[in-house]
Amino acid sequence: MDRIPLVHASLGEQELAAVAEVFASGWPAGQGPKGKALEAQLSERYGGRGAVALSNCGVALHLALLALGVEPGDEVIVADYSFPAPAHAVRYVDAVPVFADVRADTGTVDPRSVADLITPRTVGVIVVDTVGLPADYAELNAIAERHGLFVIEDAACSVGATYQGREAGTLAPVACLSFHGRKGATSGEGGALVSADPAVAESARLRSAFGIESIFEQGKVVGLPISEFTEVGYNYKLSDIGAAILQVQLRRLDELLERRRAVAARYAELLADEDLLTVPQVPSDRTHVWQSYLVALDPRVDRAGVATELRGQGIGCGHGTWASHLQPVFEAKQACPVSADLFHRHLALPMHAELSMDQVERVTRALRGALRSHAAPTRG
Template sequence: MDKISLTHASLGERELAAVAEVFASGWPAGQGPRGKALEATLKERYGAGGAVAVSNCGAALHLAMLAFGVKPGDEVIVADYTFPAPAHAVRYMGATPVFADVRADTGTVDPQAVAALVGPRTVGIIAVDTVGLPADYTELQAIADRHRLFLVEDAACAVGATYQGREAGALAEVACLSFHGRKGASSGEGGALIATDPAIAAHARQRASFGIGSIFDAGQVIGLPIPEFTEIGYNFKLSDIAAAILQVQIGRIEELLARRSAVAERYGELFAGEELLTVPHVPEDRTHAWQSYLVTLAEGVDRAQVATDLRAAGIGSFHGTWASHVQPAFEAKQVCPVSADLFRRNLGIPMHAELTMSQVERVAEVVRKAVRTHAAPARRPL
């Protein structure tokens, strides 16, 4: 029985050829020629004032907080139902993440919940495009403008998605992307900060390289320029090896997203009418990047047992994502009941561009059997 993995990066010969070119160039480190080319590609794709390639999306979020001058005593409202990288970034600054509950139908942050949390110490909002679905940016931007707050888009999962005709990654003044192995465009690890203001991008690029900027650039100057460390920075550079892979991957976004979308559409057909689970909801004004495919199990279905059955059949699964406010690291004061409920009932099933339709059908068959087997007696179909 062939195993069906939860995720699988779509990397092949074109990416290998790009890496070979970097090897031949003699500059595999960060902020070199391929990194600059990647940043130019990202800047053009998102119509941005600047783009900065970095080691991961968490680094991009950290740089965004630095750029906006977040400091101890400040509060930043963050979407709750997500991998808690936004809350980590806020805590890096000594500030307090304030967790906002999410919409039950989409899992994206609820603008009404955000508006209710704005207080005298609030300086910004980090919205999240939950597992690939953009949040409600029209409403969120209006809240940010009304209270003079910054708005950051965590588009880690959403490369290729759209909201009201605009691409995820271009929906706020700063957006943060991920190129982790399970994303729609991947270099194994990696990220980027996209900014409408070139000054924010320049600040982020400087802080991403220990505060001294590109050693490659310094090496192109005649003489012996010696960089000065004028501020404290970090080592958040993306290698030129990863940048070369990503240039190929970004050129393939539409191709790979079409394949993921076909998988999602087929899942929707196969689960139609299944009362023991709910498939993802995508509002008409946006499109999904399908980083993950999460089904919401009905009350009384034993999720752990369903996952056990999937594993026994060689099928990958996971819990979905996190209700950040219940994580011990944050000692949160907020209660986010919708997020907590999704955290308890969501189940991720295989989603990637390499799935065949026969594999999708097998996954759906095993899932349907498992949820019926492990439903509470009152919910089991006759």
């Protein structure tokens, strides 16, 4: 029986042709002509905001915190139910990540939890668009404005989603994007920083290349320009190979997301009457891009048993994402009970643009059988 992978990148002949152009150009490194073209494409997509192509979303978060002036000992509130990249980035600058609990229905950060965590040491909030669903930005931006805090949108999973008619990536003054292999648009690895503040974008651009102007741009100058290193920077550039692939993927994004949405709609239809799980909820004022499709299993269900049975039938699955405050590296002092509950009950089903409806039906049949095999009997 054919395997049904949890994730699969939709890469083909168009992307290969774009890579061939880079090979022919003689500039495969970062910040070359394809990188510049990608940044222009992103800037246009996000309403003229400054865009910096980067090697991944994690480095975008790091550069954003540096550009916003976060100092050692500062507190930054981060959404708890997420891949813990935001908390890692806070630690990179020797600041303190403070974990905010999430909504039980959406898994996105709860504005009430954010408000309760603000102290005199708080300088900002990193909001996560959980697995492709934007958070409650109207409330979150209002809270931040009242307290003089910055807001960073971690849009790693949400490129193409919307909130109240606005596109993810424009929902806060600074946004960080991911183009990892499981995203709607991918270059395998890749990311970007997008900012309404030109100074933030320029800071990120310089720091992403060891603190100097790109060698490609210097090569256009007549003479022998010699850069000076005035501060510590990093090698966070995206290669022109990755940039060329992303240019194609962004042009295909609407098509690829439409396929994911059709898969999500079919899962919801087939699982609507299943009493041993809850399907994802999407508020009416926003749209989801379905980086992942997470179902919440009934507490009676042995999730590990279900996953083992599905994988035994060639069906990929995963645990969802992380309750970051439970990870030993952070030694978090606060509790996030909703996040912890979702961390223990969520199950990720196969989700990508290459899934057929026959495969979706096979997944749901197998899942229903596994749920019944691994559910504790109800006590009368």
